[in-house]
Amino acid sequence: xxxxxxxxxxxxxxxxxxxxxxxxxxxxxxxxxxxxxxxxxxxxxxxxxxxxxxxxxxxxxxxxxxxxxxxxxxxxxxxxxxxxxxxxxxxxxxxxxxxxxxxxxxxxxxxxxxxxxxxxxxxxxxxxxxxxxxxxxxxxxxxxxxxxxxxxxxxxxxxxxxxxxxxxxxxxxxxxxxxxxxxxxxxxxxxxxxxxxxxxxxxxxxxxxxxxxxxxxxxxxxxxxx
Numbered sequence: 701x702x703x704x705x706x707x708x709x710x711x712x713x714x715x716x717x718x719x720x721x722x723x724x725x726x727x728x729x730x731x732x733x734x735x736x737x738x739x740x741x742x743x744x745x746x747x748x749x750x751x752x753x754x755x756x757x758x759x760x761x762x763x764x765x766x767x768x769x770x771x772x773x774x775x776x777x778x779x780x781x782x783x784x785x786x787x788x789x790x791x792x793x794x795x796x797x798x799x800x801x802x803x804x805x806x807x808x809x810x811x812x813x814x815x816x817x818x819x820x821x822x823x824x825x826x827x828x829x830x831x832x833x834x835x836x837x838x839x840x841x842x843x844x845x846x847x848x849x850x851x852x853x854x855x856x857x858x859x860x861x862x863x864x865x866x867x868x869x870x871x872x873x874x875x876x877x878x879x880x881x882x883x884x885x886x887x888x889x890x891x892x893x894x895x896x897x898x899x900x901x902x903x904x905x906x907x908x909x910x911x912x913x914x915x916x917x918x919x920x921x922x923x924x925x926x
Contacts, residue, residue, distance in 0.1 A: 702743040703727050705736035708826040711743045711818075713864070714750030714785070715850060716835035719877070722908040723830060729909045733916035744814040747789045751847055752831075752856040754783035759863035763819075765812050771800055776845035786845050822868040828915075829864065831857070832877035834894050834903060839881075851884040852876070852891070875915055877908075 701724040702711040710730060712719035720743075723730075730738045745755075758764075771791070772779045778787040778798050790807050792798040821827050833850045835841075842850050861874050876891040878884075883893050892911055897904035 701740040701746055702830075703730055703738045704741040704824070705731070705734070705738045707736055707824065708734060708738075708828070709741070709821050709824045710738070710828045710830065711741075711821065712746050713829045713831045713860070713874075714745035714748040714755065715752065715831055715833050716749065716838050716841075717747055717788070718835040718903045719830040719832040720746035721902050722832075722905070725905060726909050726912050729912050730916065733913055742814065742817075744811060744818045747787075749777075749786040749788060749841060749845065749847070749850075751784050751850065752852070752860050754785060756856065756860040756863045758783045758785070759860070759867045763815060763867055765808070765815055768800075768804055771804070773798070773800065774845075779845070784847070786841075786847075788841070819868070821872075822870055827868070827870075827872040828875055829872055830875045830877065831860075833882045834877050834879045836879070836897070836903075837900050838879070849882075851882045852878055852886045853884050854886045854888065857886065857888070875911075877911065 701720055702709070703723050704710065710723055712723060724740055727738045727740065766780050770780055772781050776786065778791045778800055779785065780787070787798075791800045791803045833852060838850050842848070857874075857876065865871050874890055876888065878886075878891060878893050880893055880896055883891065894904065894907050894911075897907070
């Protein structure tokens with residue numbers, strides 16, 4: 701899950717599930733850092749594997765909701781084409797193989813609601829999107845789903861920021877978190893490279909909490925794309 705207060709939203713933009721996991725487990729840190737009462741909030745991209753280029757194109761296209769013909773059976777997991785977003789936890793019963801037809805109506809309703817909720821982020825005084833490819837098993841996920849790689853590229857990150865800002869009609873903030881092997885040499889002040897940890901996918905809570913404290917403690921934050 702992501703998190704929000706009356707004034708501020710801190711929301712995962714996918715790429716990996718670790719962003720949403722660490723936001724949810726750091727709610728007390730977010731509340732302490734900003735002096736606001738944060739609560740868990742479900743958002744559209746919390747549990748999705750979202751390649752940056754496809755995600756940017758989705759917003760460039762006006763963030764349409766998917767139709768049945770847009771959801772392919774694979775590779776690896778249900779995939780929203782042409783954007784390449786992978787649903788690792790949807791269109792299925794928990795722990796079971798995917799059955800798109802059986803679960804399509806339910807998940808279409810769920811994601812239609814979450815899309816409307818995403819649009820309403822424009823009304824918050826402050827919106828911080830968290831983008832991470834720091835999840836240890838992400839290379840395995842990429843192989844299973846035939847994604848070439850999930851490394852960061854500066855032009856794609858900047859394109860995503862511009863596309864999301866245009867969609868919401870306002871500037872937002874972007875906190876970018878990477879793995880030592882996946883930062884792609886990107887040099888941005890908003891990018892933090894975490895030290896490798898031993899978890900399969902959840903990440904190191906202490907590093908994330910330190911990052912949230914540091915980021916939210918800054919006085920002035922400028923967008924990295926113009």
